Structure formats: structure tokens, C-alpha cells
């Protein structure tokens with residue numbers, strides 16, 4: 117398959133010269149389409165000191181279809197669902213914006229950028245977005261509590277869902 | 283871009299509605315034909331009008347077939363290509379970018395060609411004709427293949443990808459996402475639009491047709507004056523000059539060459555005389571009150587005299603209880619004998635007296651009753667139209683037998699088909715008169731409206747009743763003549779009602795107890811997906 121070469125190249129780039137605060141591993145060496153990514157919470161944010169697990173799954177049609185990226189670690193953020201799903205609202209991951217030349221390293225950097233700078237105008241959690249805008253101190257406090265509770269220590273990765281197409 | 287005003291003609295007061303003649307295959311292009319002859323085209327509502335002056339309920343429109351739509355685009359592209367001296371495929375992109383406003387495009391291009399080309403995703407440097415190339419040392423940035431002899435392609439932006447990736451990308455856009463006119467270069471920081479020459483070069487043959495279909499669609503969807511016929515599988519489009527802002531004054535019913543009659547304003551089935559704004563409100567109200575509505579539209583009622591359950595099995599409202607032979611009106615449960623005469627108030631809701639209304643609870647009950655009154659009649663005509671149709675289908679079969687017995691020819695039994703069509707159309711109109719009446723505030727004009735409604739309703743019920751006669755009776759020539767007369771009468775009554783309501787709507791004489799138009803939506807899109 118044509119996409120294998122591309123994925124191998126991207127994986128090599130991400131593992132050998134990994135960008136700041138981002139590290140990539142494969143949970144199963146025989147499956148190039150599922151990546152485990154660890155994000156370090158950016159400094160000067162409530163997420164600093166936390167380690168966040170991201171699951172990246174590449175569709176069979178990658179890079180013509182966008183990957184899906186979800187948080188494996190609970191996080192208190194306007195653009196991430198406040199549940200065990202950890203869905204992310206990120207423009208580049210939407211089908212209509214995705215271009216086959218977009219690289220995963222750019223996607224991961226964009227996710228980390230979202231931690232440094234939440235986007236309350238396009239929220240997944242409207243309540244958290246309101247709090248972020250109107251009560252920054254309160255928002256920061258809860259975000260830090262979440263970090264202390266969920267983002268310290270070993271990341272618990274979700275089981276791979278068999279038979280479910282990305 | 284808000285360009286429509288200067289470029290599309292307003293509602294015209296021309297004599298005849300220009301309609302595409304469905305038998306004439308070589309007609310094309312809007313400007314090519316004009317109906318100057320006196321014979322009205324053989325389509326829908328115009329059939330029995332015999333008009334010289336355009337009626338208030340009519341709008342001017344034209345039906346286009348796929349080949350007409352293609353030709354219009356080709357003509358515009360050629361024209362722009364000649365005037366601006368640019369390649370046809372570039373002219374096509376520019377026209378699509380300007381939503382087919384040729385005048386605006388030419389004006390802007392003359393003024394500042396560079397900016398126009400850039401904005402439309404065309405860079406100005408026009409090089410050699412596009413072709414696939416084999417470039418030594420090329421590595422595709424999408425698939426990372428670098429094998430020798432790998433063919434690749436780049437738009438003017440220079441972003442080069444292998445032909446396999448390009449095809450995969452385009453196939454996905456065209457087949458899965460239904461895009462054609464605005465597919466961008468695959469590079470993630472480039473919004474250059476892929477022109478049609480490049481597409482023709484890259485798109486594989488099995489996708490070409492789909493891609494051209496999609497391009498055609500954007501032509502129709504980009505123009506406010508063009509809309510697809512919403513009938514399933516109908517490939518035609520209708521052109522009409524009525525705009526969104528006109529919809530408070532006119533109900534633009536159009537009839538496609540396929541026979542489907544719909545509102546050009548909101549694409550729903552014909553809803554004259556009610557304007558689009560009221561229709562939207564009414565349908566929402568009905569959906570919100572659907573539980574009550576379900577209860578109301580139930581198919582059974584109890585006889586007001588002996589209480590035995592009676593099921594409605596035809597479109598006619600004249601009910602006769604099987605048990606006690608009591609005759610009553612399905613809608614108001616009143617005595618039928620009172621309906622046949624001039625004393626007929628089944629269509630008008632008599633407002634309850636003020637004393638009752640003073641109590642808040644009674645007030646809300648009155649408003650519910652008022653709604654149910656109109657809803658009941660609205661739903662009844664909807665249901666009756668279906669039942670009438672069922673009866674026609676059954677009757678049609680029997681007519682075949684009848685033909686054999688009576689010796690009538692197929693042509694001679696067509697009067698039943700016409701009666702059935704008239705019943706459907708009249709009930710469709712009647713149905714909407716009740717939604718219309720629900721929002722109508724009482725003025726000196728409402729009496730005329732209610733009289734017209736009543737006349738039409740009585741005519742329709744009479745025709746519906748004749749229609750339910752046993753087939754043996756239908757063979758009698760007397761009944762045939764009666765049915766034909768009644769059919770013509772129903773149609774006449776319907777047009778009188780439509781003319782009256784449309785005229786008062788156009789001149790703003792109606793008073794409604796609600797806002798006619800919905801709060802303005804920022805920018806309307808008429809896309810059909």
C-alpha cells in the first residue's frame with residue numbers, strides 16, 4: 117500500500133528528531149496505523165508538569181483522510197470533551213480542511229499549541245469555554261486539579277477496539 | 283458577493299409564462315425562445331386559464347433540461363474567453379468564482395486583472411499547456427514514492443505530486459465529497475483551485491461524467507434565479523426572477539416539465555395561497571403539536587347520533603353512518619343537510635364570546651380550539667387528497683373493464699383522470715387556505731376570502747362524491763357530463779380564490795396576526811445538499 121512508505125517516513129521523523137514536548141511510540145510494532153503520543157504540558161500553562169496521552173489512529177486511506185486524535189488522559193480544556201472519550205476540536209483534523217500533504221508532526225504541534233492557547237470561540241465544552249473567558253482564575257484552578265489527579269504518573273492507554281474502522 | 287440585484291431581472295409582468303415545451307428537443311438557452319403565440323403551453327395550472335393578462339398568482343419562469351444548462355455555461359465561458367482573451371478553462375473558473383455574474387467579472391477584470399486572477403485561485407503567469415511529467419530525482423510528498431519514471435503533475439503554484447496521489451485525491455473529492463468547482467491544490471498551504479483542463483488531464487474516465495454533473499450543479503446552485511426541480515430523479519432546473527425579499531408579496535409556484543409543481547421560494551410542494559413565511563411557521567407549529575395532530579388526524583370518528591365507530595374510506599366529507607344512516611359532515615360533525623345549502627359555515631371558525639375568553643384557562647383552550655379547527659381542516663384535505671388518489675387508482679382499473687363494456691375509448695374515459703388531477707390540486711390549495719386563514723387577522727377582506735374558500739370547498743366535496751360512485755354509474759353519460767362540468771367548475775373556483783389572495787398579497791392588503799417573514803438570515807444559501 118502506498119501509504120506505508122509515507123507513514124514510515126513520518127514515524128521516523130517523529131521518533132528520531134521528535135519535536136519539543138512530544139514523544140511517539142507504537143503500541144504494536146506490526147500496526148503502523150496506531151500511535152501513542154505523550155504530550156508534556158507546556159510551561160506557563162495550568163497543564164505544565166502533566167503528561168498527556170494522545171491516541172492517533174490513521175485511517176486506511178491516510179493521508180487522503182485525516183487521522184483521528186483523542187486524549188487518553190482526562191483534561192480540563194474548552195476544546196476537549198470532558199469525558200473518557202477525549203475528543204478534540206481542531207480545524208486541521210476536519211475533513212473539509214485536511215490536505216494529503218499535511219504532516220502528523222504539524223498536527224501534534226497544533227494539539228500542543230491548543231494546550232498553550234485554548235480557543236474558546238470554537239468550544240466542545242461551552243461551559244468550560246465560558247469559564248475560561250469570564251473566570252480565568254477559577255478555570256486555571258480546576259485545570260490544575262485535573263492535572264494533579266489524572267496527568268501525573270503512568271499513562272493508561274485505552275484498549276484497541278478491534279473490528280472498528282477508523 | 284451580493285451581486286444579484288443588478289444582474290437578474292425582477293418579477294416580470296410579461297403576458298405569457300415562458301415554458302419549455304416538453305416535446306421540443308432542440309430548444310435550448312433562455313434567450314432563444316419567447317412564447318408570442320396565443321396557445322398556452324400544455325402544462326399544469328395554465329391549461330384552463332385562457333388568459334391574456336398574467337394572473338396575480340402566476341410568475342414567469344422557464345424550465346431547463348440538463349443540456350440547456352450545459353449550453354448556457356458554455357456560452358458564457360466562450361463569451362468571457364473572447365472578451366477578456368483568456369483561456370476557456372480560466373474563464374470558467376473566473377465565472378464560477380463570480381457566481382456566474384458575467385458583467386461583474388468583466389468589470390472587475392478590466393479594472394484589476396491581477397487581483398481578480400489571484401482571488402479566484404489563478405496566478406497570472408500562464409505557462410505551457412499542462413501535462414504529466416517525469417522529473418529525475420522527484421519524490422512525491424504525499425506517498426513518498428521516488429521510483430524512476432514516476433509521472434507527476436503540478437499546477438501553476440509548482441506543488442508537484444505523483445499522478446497516483448493526484449488521482450486518488452481527486453477521486454475522493456469528486457466521488458465522496460461531491461466537489462468539483464472548488465477543489466484546491468493538495469498542498470496544505472495552497473488554495474489554488476484546480477482548473478478544468480488539469481482536471482480533464484488527471485481525472486480518470488469513469489469519474490469524468492460525475493465531475494461534469496457536479497460542475498453543472500454549481501452553476502445552478504450559485505444563481506439565485508435557478509433552482510433544481512426537487513422531484514426525485516428529475517434532472518431539470520427552473521429559472522425564476524422571484525427573490526427572497528419578494529416572498530412576502532408573492533407565492534411563486536412553478537411547474538417543472540416533469541409535472542411536479544413546487545414553490546420556487548422554499549422548494550416545498552405548491553402551497554398557494556399561503557406565503558412561504560406562513561408555511562414555515564405553520565409546519566413548525568404542526569410538528570410541535572404533533573401529538574394533538576395525531577389524535578386529530580385519526581381515521582375514525584364516532585357517529586354523532588348512535589356513537590358507532592365510522593371509518594373514513596374516501597376523500598368525501600359527506601359521511602353516512604352505516605348503522606343509523608345519519609348523514610353528517612366529517613369535519614364539523616354537523617348535519618350534512620345543512621351543508622348542501624347556502625348555509626355553510628364549516629370553513630370559518632366562529633370566535634368564542636368575550637366572556638369565556640376572559641378566563642386565562644379558557645383563553646388558552648380557545649386558542650387551542652382555534653388551532654385545532656384550522657388544523658383539522660388542513661389535515662383533512664391532506665388525507666382526502668390521498669384517499670381520492672387511491673380511489674382513482676382503483677377506478678382506473680375498473681375503467682378498463684368499463685371501456686370493454688360500454689365501448690368507450692381510452693380517450694373518452696380520460697375525464698376521470700382530469701377529475702382526479704383537479705381534486706388533488708384543489709385539495710392542495712384548500713389545505714393551505716386553512717393555514718393561511720389561521721394567521722389571517724379579521725378585516726373586511728376576510729369575508730370574501732372565506733366565501734371563496736367555502737365555494738371551492740363545496741365544489742370539491744361535490745366532485746369528490748361523484749367520484750366515489752360505483753363504476754357502473756360512471757358509465758352513464760349524464761354522470762360523465764356532470765363530472766366534467768364539476769371538474770371545470772372546481773378549477774375555476776380555485777383560480778378565483780388564488781387570484782383574490784395573490785392580488786391582496788401583492789398589494790399588502792392582508793393583515794396577519796404574525797410576522798410574515800422570518801428574521802433575516804445573514805446570507806442565504808440555496809445549495810441542495
Ligand SMILES: [Zn+2]
Nearest residue numbers: 422425444447
Ligand atoms: Zn504520490
Ligand SMILES: [Zn+2]
Nearest residue numbers: 439441467472
Ligand atoms: Zn499548490
Ligand SMILES: [Zn+2]
Nearest residue numbers: 511516538540
Ligand atoms: Zn421536475
Ligand SMILES: [Zn+2]
Nearest residue numbers: 545547548558
Ligand atoms: Zn414557498
Ligand SMILES: [Zn+2]
Nearest residue numbers: 611613614628
Ligand atoms: Zn361541516
